[in-house]
Structure formats: C-alpha cells, structure tokens
Amino acid sequence: MQRLWLIIISVFVFSVGHHALAAICPDFSPVNHPPETPAPEKTQFDHMSNRLLSKFYTPYHMAHDVLVTEGDTAVMVGKFDYDFALHKDLEDESVHAYIFGTGMTEWEYLGDYTTDSDGKVYINLGRRSAGDYRVYMVVAGDLSTTTGYLSVVQKNTEAVLFDIDGTLTKSDSEAVAAYLGMSEADAYAGAADMVKAYQSKHYRIIYLSARPYWLAKDSRSWLGAQGIPAFHLHLDSNGELLDPTGKASYKAGYIKQLLSKGVKIVRVYGNATTDIEAYELAGIPKAETYIIGDHAGESGTQAVQDNYLSHISEVVNVTSDAQCQ
CATH class of the missing domain: 3.40.50.1000 (HAD superfamily/HAD-like)
Incomplete structure (x- = not known):
C-alpha cells in the first residue's frame, strides 16, 4: 500500500511539474479583434519637403515585428517612407504610437515619436504580460499608418x-x-x-x-x-x-x-x-x-x-x- 501511494504521489508531482513548465497557449482573439483604431488630430508637417513628399507619393511604411521573453522590455522599430520604388524616408516628423492586445480593453497611447534621418522611430513597448499585441503607428502630418505585432512568450x-x-x-x-x-x-x-x-x-x-x-x-x-x-x-x-x-x-x-x-x-x-x-x-x-x-x-x-x-x-x-x- 505504501508503495502504491508513493507511485501515485510521484505521478502527481510529475504531472504538476510538467504542467507548470508548459507555456500559455497563444490566444489571437484580442489582437485580431481590436477596438476601433485611434484617430489623432491631423497636424501640419514640420517640413515643406515632407508635405510635398506626402502629397505626390504613396506611403510605404512598415514596422518590424518583435518577439521577446516575458519580463523583457520590448522596443519596436517603425520605418516611414514614401513610394514603392523611391522609398524616400520621412525625416524629422511626428508619429503617434498605440498598443492593444492580451488582457486589454482599450488602446493604450505610447507617445509621440520623431522620425530620424532614416525615417525610423523606436517605440518603447515596455514589459508586457505573455500574449500578443498590435502596435499601431500614425504619421501626424497626413494620418498614414502602419501596424506591427509584438509577441511576448514564455519559456518552452x-x-x-x-x-x-x-x-x-x-x-x-x-x-x-x-x-x-x-x-x-x-x-x-x-x-x-x-x-x-x-x-x-x-x-x-x-x-x-x-x-x-x-x-x-x-x-x-x-x-x-x-x-x-x-x-x-x-x-x-x-x-x-x-x-x-x-x-x-x-x-x-x-x-x-x-x-x-x-x-x-x-x-x-x-x-x-x-x-x-x-x-x-x-x-x-x-x-x-x-x-x-x-x-x-x-x-x-x-x-x-x-x-x-x-x-x-x-x-x-x-x-x-x-x-x-
């Protein structure tokens, strides 16, 4: 009888330990069904050259997806340029950033960032709970947008x-x-x-x-x-x-x-x-x-x-x- 109890306890401990090592399953429902996207007020570009760029060329913005381990700080790079062939960078202009995803009920405003000489912004997403998040970026001067995705994963x-x-x-x-x-x-x-x-x-x-x-x-x-x-x-x-x-x-x-x-x-x-x-x-x-x-x-x-x-x-x-x- 004592041996039987030892076997039962051992199996129980293994099962609990194995379950504890398993990561949470991905749940894409929140990130795939966000609330209505934020609509910041349109403001004038700071530079005339960028006003002309926006007027005559189509936005070709993008964001680099980020994957981090839970507990680590995430930073996402947004790249803003115009025209599929020219790829002229949008320099020294304002970009609004927002995030929505796992465990959230509304968009969170991340701040107003300024593009560098390569048309890039570096968005500090902070430390997030395990899950998936949509990062939405809006150019203040013409309200053109791009979206990137943050995946926060657990070990295993x-x-x-x-x-x-x-x-x-x-x-x-x-x-x-x-x-x-x-x-x-x-x-x-x-x-x-x-x-x-x-x-x-x-x-x-x-x-x-x-x-x-x-x-x-x-x-x-x-x-x-x-x-x-x-x-x-x-x-x-x-x-x-x-x-x-x-x-x-x-x-x-x-x-x-x-x-x-x-x-x-x-x-x-x-x-x-x-x-x-x-x-x-x-x-x-x-x-x-x-x-x-x-x-x-x-x-x-x-x-x-x-x-x-x-x-x-x-x-x-x-x-x-x-x-x-």
Missing part, C-alpha cells in the same frame, strides 16, 4: 517556422513579380490550410524570410489574403536586395535568437539549399526539417511532394497538440 513556447518564397509560394521569383505589380504570388495547394492546422493545435507561427525589410507591407498583405496569421513575420532588417547573399547565416542567426528566448521550434519548412543549411546550423533535427520543391529530401531532410494536401493528412493532422495551457 512551441512554434512551427516557415520560409515564405518557394515554400508557401510556388516560386522564389514571385516575390519580385508581386512587388512590381506584375502578378500576385500563387500559394502551394494546401499551404494556408497547413498553417491554420498548426495554429489550431496551439503552435506559435513564425515566418522567417530573407526578403528585404521593405517588402514587409506586401508580405503581410499576401499572408492576410491567404487567410493565415500575418505575424510573427521576420524579414532582413538590413537587407536591400531581393536576392541577397548570406541567407543561411542570416536565418540561422535569427533562429538561434528565438531559441535563446525559450522558443522551442518543433518543426521547420523550407525549399532551398540555404534553408537546409540554415536549419542545420541552428541545430534543427533533420527529422523535423520539411523541404518542398527541387531539393525535397536532400541532406536527410523530409520531402514534401508537389503540394501540402497529402502532407496535412499524413503529417500535420497526426502531430500532437502543442504542450501549452
């Missing part, structure tokens, strides 16, 4: 990571065509359903692309058009080229950052040899590295053939739910 948060070009889209080159307005990038059959299936299993979704930062607006629009989560989206903040060198080291470096923050990347998807190299450099097991396209199955990776339709039923649907609470 489980995530699935995706490349975009040639992995969710059918071709690496489609990003260029879409950017130039020549066509809309086509998704692989089943790509959107696959991402949504992982989200329904409570995995955090992460997109990691070597696209340059100025494609953030188009990238987020494309994700939204597919009906899949538009964040967490990480592009190359220092990238200027559509086909940069050093893709593998860039991606491996960011994955290592995520791992150091306690994110458990349980599975990754890619299409290129640079994806295979990046995932290997970051220590992702080949058994959880899925590659589609010409390089499917290379270097011990798991092959995805032609599209994701059968992959969903054979792999995704039989994957256990994320360990979260």
Whole structure:
C-alpha cells in the first residue's frame, strides 16, 4: 500500500511539474479583434519637403515585428517612407504610437515619436504580460499608418517556422513579380490550410524570410489574403536586395535568437539549399526539417511532394497538440 501511494504521489508531482513548465497557449482573439483604431488630430508637417513628399507619393511604411521573453522590455522599430520604388524616408516628423492586445480593453497611447534621418522611430513597448499585441503607428502630418505585432512568450513556447518564397509560394521569383505589380504570388495547394492546422493545435507561427525589410507591407498583405496569421513575420532588417547573399547565416542567426528566448521550434519548412543549411546550423533535427520543391529530401531532410494536401493528412493532422495551457 505504501508503495502504491508513493507511485501515485510521484505521478502527481510529475504531472504538476510538467504542467507548470508548459507555456500559455497563444490566444489571437484580442489582437485580431481590436477596438476601433485611434484617430489623432491631423497636424501640419514640420517640413515643406515632407508635405510635398506626402502629397505626390504613396506611403510605404512598415514596422518590424518583435518577439521577446516575458519580463523583457520590448522596443519596436517603425520605418516611414514614401513610394514603392523611391522609398524616400520621412525625416524629422511626428508619429503617434498605440498598443492593444492580451488582457486589454482599450488602446493604450505610447507617445509621440520623431522620425530620424532614416525615417525610423523606436517605440518603447515596455514589459508586457505573455500574449500578443498590435502596435499601431500614425504619421501626424497626413494620418498614414502602419501596424506591427509584438509577441511576448514564455519559456518552452512551441512554434512551427516557415520560409515564405518557394515554400508557401510556388516560386522564389514571385516575390519580385508581386512587388512590381506584375502578378500576385500563387500559394502551394494546401499551404494556408497547413498553417491554420498548426495554429489550431496551439503552435506559435513564425515566418522567417530573407526578403528585404521593405517588402514587409506586401508580405503581410499576401499572408492576410491567404487567410493565415500575418505575424510573427521576420524579414532582413538590413537587407536591400531581393536576392541577397548570406541567407543561411542570416536565418540561422535569427533562429538561434528565438531559441535563446525559450522558443522551442518543433518543426521547420523550407525549399532551398540555404534553408537546409540554415536549419542545420541552428541545430534543427533533420527529422523535423520539411523541404518542398527541387531539393525535397536532400541532406536527410523530409520531402514534401508537389503540394501540402497529402502532407496535412499524413503529417500535420497526426502531430500532437502543442504542450501549452
């Protein structure tokens, strides 16, 4: 009898301890259904050159998504420029910033920031509870806007990571065509359903692309058009080229950052040899590295053939739910 009680107690302690180690499950309802966005009063630009810039060119603003561990201070970078080709920076002008998300009932005003010589502002988001938040930025001079997302995670948060070009889209080159307005990038059959299936299993979704930062607006629009989560989206903040060198080291470096923050990347998807190299450099097991396209199955990776339709039923649907609470 005493031995039986010891077994019961041991199982109970293990279960409680295991449950305590699990991170909270992502809940995107608040961030995806915010109250009406703030509408600050429009004021005149401080500089005549910026008045002309705003009058004759279309805003092409973007914000870099941020992921931090609970307890850490978050800072988000907003980049403000005009025209999809010119990308003329908005310098020395006022930008209002707001935040809304987990546990909040209304937008919180974060302050009035001034763009620097690169058209950037650095928004102090403070320390937030674990969850997801929408950061809304408004240019005071013309009320043009951009939105970024803050993800505050706990240790052991489980995530699935995706490349975009040639992995969710059918071709690496489609990003260029879409950017130039020549066509809309086509998704692989089943790509959107696959991402949504992982989200329904409570995995955090992460997109990691070597696209340059100025494609953030188009990238987020494309994700939204597919009906899949538009964040967490990480592009190359220092990238200027559509086909940069050093893709593998860039991606491996960011994955290592995520791992150091306690994110458990349980599975990754890619299409290129640079994806295979990046995932290997970051220590992702080949058994959880899925590659589609010409390089499917290379270097011990798991092959995805032609599209994701059968992959969903054979792999995704039989994957256990994320360990979260």
